[in-house]
Amino acid sequence: MKTPSSLAYLTEALRRLPGIGPKSAQRIAYHMMQHDREGAGMLGRALTQAVERIHHCALCNTFTESEICETCADEERDRSLLCVVETPGDQVMIEQTLTFKGLYFVLMGHLSPLDGIGPKDIHLERLIARASDGAVKEVILATNFTNEGEATAHYISETLKARGLKVTRLARGVPVGGELEHVDAGTIARAMLDRRAT
Amino acid sequence: MKTPSSLAYLTEALRRLPGIGPKSAQRIAYHMMQHDREGAGMLGRALTQAVERIHHCALCNTFTESEICETCADEERDRSLLCVVETPGDQVMIEQTLTFKGLYFVLMGHLSPLDGIGPKDIHLERLIARASDGAVKEVILATNFTNEGEATAHYISETLKARGLKVTRLARGVPVGGELEHVDAGTIARAMLDRRAT
Ligand SMILES: [Zn+2]
Ligand SMILES: [Zn+2]
Numbered sequence: 001m002k003t004p005s006s007l008a009y010l011t012e013a014l015r016r017l018p019g020i021g022p023k024s025a026q027r028i029a030y031h032m033m034q035h036d037r038e039g040a041g042m043l044g045r046a047l048t049q050a051v052e053r054i055h056h057c058a059l060c061n062t063f064t065e066s067e068i069c070e071t072c073a074d075e076e077r078d079r080s081l082l083c084v085v086e087t088p089g090d091q092v093m094i095e096q097t098l099t100f101k102g103l104y105f106v107l108m109g110h111l112s113p114l115d116g117i118g119p120k121d122i123h124l125e126r127l128i129a130r131a132s133d134g135a136v137k138e139v140i141l142a143t144n145f146t147n148e149g150e151a152t153a154h155y156i157s158e159t160l161k162a163r164g165l166k167v168t169r170l171a172r173g174v175p176v177g178g179e180l181e182h183v184d185a186g187t188i189a190r191a192m193l194d195r196r197a198t
Numbered sequence: 199m200k201t202p203s204s205l206a207y208l209t210e211a212l213r214r215l216p217g218i219g220p221k222s223a224q225r226i227a228y229h230m231m232q233h234d235r236e237g238a239g240m241l242g243r244a245l246t247q248a249v250e251r252i253h254h255c256a257l258c259n260t261f262t263e264s265e266i267c268e269t270c271a272d273e274e275r276d277r278s279l280l281c282v283v284e285t286p287g288d289q290v291m292i293e294q295t296l297t298f299k300g301l302y303f304v305l306m307g308h309l310s311p312l313d314g315i316g317p318k319d320i321h322l323e324r325l326i327a328r329a330s331d332g333a334v335k336e337v338i339l340a341t342n343f344t345n346e347g348e349a350t351a352h353y354i355s356e357t358l359k360a361r362g363l364k365v366t367r368l369a370r371g372v373p374v375g376g377e378l379e380h381v382d383a384g385t386i387a388r389a390m391l392d393r394r395a396t
Contacts, residue, residue: 003286004263006244006251013244016237017215018229030285031216032245033252033261034306039214041249046204046211047230047242053204054231063231065202087228088201108232 007033059130061123062088062106071104078102080137084127084156086110086144090180094142097185099192102140105130110143110152122152124159131165140195141169144179168195205231257328259321260286260304269302276300278335282325282354284308284342292340300338303328308341308350320350322357329363339367 003011007029014025032040056062057069064070071077071091081102085091091104107122119125131139139160143149157167171194173187174180180188201209205227212223230238254260255267262268269275269289279300283289289302305320317323329337337358341347355365371389372381 002268004252004261004267006248006263007261010244010248013237013241016230016234016241017226026287028215029248030261030287032214033248036214037249039211040245043211043214044242044245044249046208047238048246050204050208050227050231051235051239051242054202063202063205063228065204070200089224089228092201 056108057106060104060106061108061126062091062104076101079135081140082131082136082138083140083142084153085142085180086149086152087181090142090144093180093183093185093188094192097189097192099189100140107143107152110146110148111155112148119155124156127156128159128163131160132163136165138166138168140192141167142180145170145172145174145176146179170195254306255304258302258304259306259324260289260302274299277333279338280329280334280336281338281340282351283340284347284350288340288342298338305341305350308344308346309353310346317353322354325354326357326361329358330361334363336364336366339365343368343370 010032011022011025011029014020014028015022020028053065054063055065057064057072058067059072060069062069062071066073078101081100082105083091083094083100083102084105084107085094086107086109088106091106094100094104105127107127109117109122111117111119111122130136139156141153141156143153143156153169157169160167170188170191173191173194174183175187208230209220209223209227212218212226213220218226251263252261253263255262255270256265257270258267260267260269264271276299279298280303281289281292281298281300282303282305283292284305284307286304289304292298292302303325305325307315307320309315309317309320328334337354339351339354341351341354351367355367358365369392370385371392372378372385378386
């Protein structure tokens with residue numbers, strides 16, 4: 001008795017999702033085929049389409065379907081301020097505070113030497129080039145206030161200051177150990193106003 | 199600032215997976231786009247292909263890519279024995295024991311009135327037709343020994359016996375290798391009642 005090959009392939013493919021082991025993958029595959037074929041078809045199309053269309057903004061590195069994302073293309077934004085965040089979700093949180101009208105650079109992660117994540121993985125060379133465009137007057141580091149986020153901020157700060165750039169860090173209004181995505185907008189707004197030179 | 203629509207659509211589609219909430223869906227979408235596009239593409243193709251190709255065996259109701267599954271099409275199997283299981287995984291377990299050479303019917307679930315799962319959802323009409331083909335001499339109920347599995351076995355048993363079919367149930371008892379001290383009293387009581395001559 002053999003599992004149909006397309007079902008075996010689906011079970012194998014589901015294991016590529018983070019945190020899904022072999023038992024869960026099989027359970028999900030059976031569930032989708034039995035109870036939610038519409039959802040399975042929708043997710044199949046969504047994945048295929050996302051892989052085709054989504055890439056990184058040439059300027060800020062966030063996810064976009066265009067060459068340049070909407071934020072970077074917005075002529076109203078202050079091109080002298082560049083805010084560095086770890087993830088697109090962090091950028092969303094800062095936008096919600098309405099305290100920042102500059103541009104962003106999204107690292108898509110943070111330094112983590114133990115996991116083998118180094119400067120190249122957070123696109124440091126592209127950040128240096130971006131921050132050195134002549135228009136940027138201040139780089140605001142808004143990485144998380146976790147150990148990795150602080151270490152990342154420190155590393156970027158040293159690198160950019162060595163190139164003569166003004167670098168600031170969100171004030172420690174954000175609780176130490178806190179992740180931006182889980183902090184209320186008021187706290188982030190305060191931290192933005194209190195940002196200090198590093 | 200807007201999330202690219204194909205990324206928003208992917209996040210929404212991921213919520214169709216069992217047990218995935220909005221936060222997890224966004225985390226997974228970002229992860230796949232950032233770190234595993236190959237896996238995302240593979241999963242997209244696997245889902246699309248599975249929805250196209252997988253359906254239920256016309257005889258036993260298990261998942262198959264053919265009209266009749268490999269097991270049902272196997273001429274060597276004993277067509278007088280029909281074993282009823284809840285899931286394809288249960289069928290695999292029984293196959294591994296090498297103690298059964300008959301055919302199967304896969305309910306794809308169990309009765310659960312509180313969840314609105316009734317006889318129609320476990321394809322009882324099809325099971326009745328299947329068991330009444332004239333070749334089947336004995337229906338062996340191998341649903342789980344949980345409350346739902348036992349209730350399902352009872353319901354099927356009454357239904358099939360009313361049509362004059364011979365219906366049996368897997369024996370209950372102390373697991374092989376089980377120590378009485380560590381087996382629950384209900385199991386021991388059942389094993390005592392079902393004791394057999396040696
Ligand atoms: Zn951009
Ligand atoms: Zn079959």
